[in-house]
Amino acid sequence: MARSAVVVLHGGEEHNLARPRRLNLPLLRMHGFLRGLTRETAGQGVAIATVRYRHRGWNGDRADAAQDALAALDELSKALGQVPTVLVGHSMGGRAALRAAGHPTVTGLVALAPWCPASDPCEQLAGRDVLLLHGDRDTVTAPADTHAFAARSRAAGARVCGYTVAGSGHAMLQRIPDWHRATTRLTTALLGLQPLPAETASALALPPSSPEALTLPLPRQPRTAPALPTST
Known part of the structure; x- marks a missing residue:
């Protein structure tokens, strides 16, 4: 039985x-994230789901993607109960995650290059x-x-940390x-499966007025050296 959940929004x-096609580029872009999350949460009682939008667009005041995200969270709650849930969204999906985060099951979210209108x-x-x-580009x-x-959200009572992905x-x-x-x-840390990175935890603990919490550089993945051939 799932003890927590992740909902991914493209x-x-x-x-x-x-209507979106069954296979579309925004959804395909999230497959690598889904594979990583599935691998790292295996055997941990985490349900991982994606949202199938009814329409390809946000569509102004209709906010269709956000409505679909909220409907998916309601369905997930009926199936699993009120388990803690983390949202992961890219672009319009990031905007939908931010809008739907008021759902009672949502404890946190990771937004990737989110669409954040001032309104x-x-x-x-x-x-x-x-x-x-x-990304800075x-x-x-x-x-x-x-x-x-992010600054407005911190002032409104959210615990916010912002990373810049240089290049x-x-x-x-x-x-x-x-x-x-x-x-x-970050997602597995929000699920409580491991501690948050030290810089993230420190940023979340800063006062709302601290701008340094919003401009952390994302570390680069160390490159693995190729294995040297062995002689026999």
């Missing part, structure tokens, strides 16, 4: 009422752990918008191992 479009609310994040990762969703949203853009195609490793590490 990206989408600003406006599009069409979006943040009061629902009070009491949640909110970890944000954004992102030209689709602005890192500055994420930083501003990476919106699609996370640069430094892919770093994105995967960090997301898995």
Whole structure:
């Protein structure tokens, strides 16, 4: 029986009422994250789920992706009970995760290059752990918008830590191992399966007015040296 859960939300479009295809690029982009999470939580009583959107877009005030995320959380609660749940979302999925984090089962979230308009609310994040990762070369969703949203969320009572992924853009195609490793590490820590990285824990404990909590550099994954051939 699952004791906790992770819900993964992929990206989408600003406006599009069409139904997503079963296999689409935003969903495929999350498969590496799903593999890492599945591997690292094996045997730990963690249910891992993805959200199938009804529409490809956010679609203004309809906020379709957020509504789908909330519906999925309700369904998960009926199936598993009120288990602690962590959301992982990219781009539009990050925006949906931030909006849906007020659900009573959600304890924290990891948002990857999230879409953070200035008009979006943040009061629902009070009491949640909110970890944000954004590439400094992102030209689709602005890192500055994420930083501003993070600051507002801290003032509203959320525990927020922000990482800058130097040299990476919106699609996370640069430094892919770093994105995967960090997301898995942070998510499993939010689930209580291991301690938070020291710099994350320190950042979450800083006062809301401390800007250094929002600009941590994401460490690079050490490269493994190739094995040397052995002589016989």
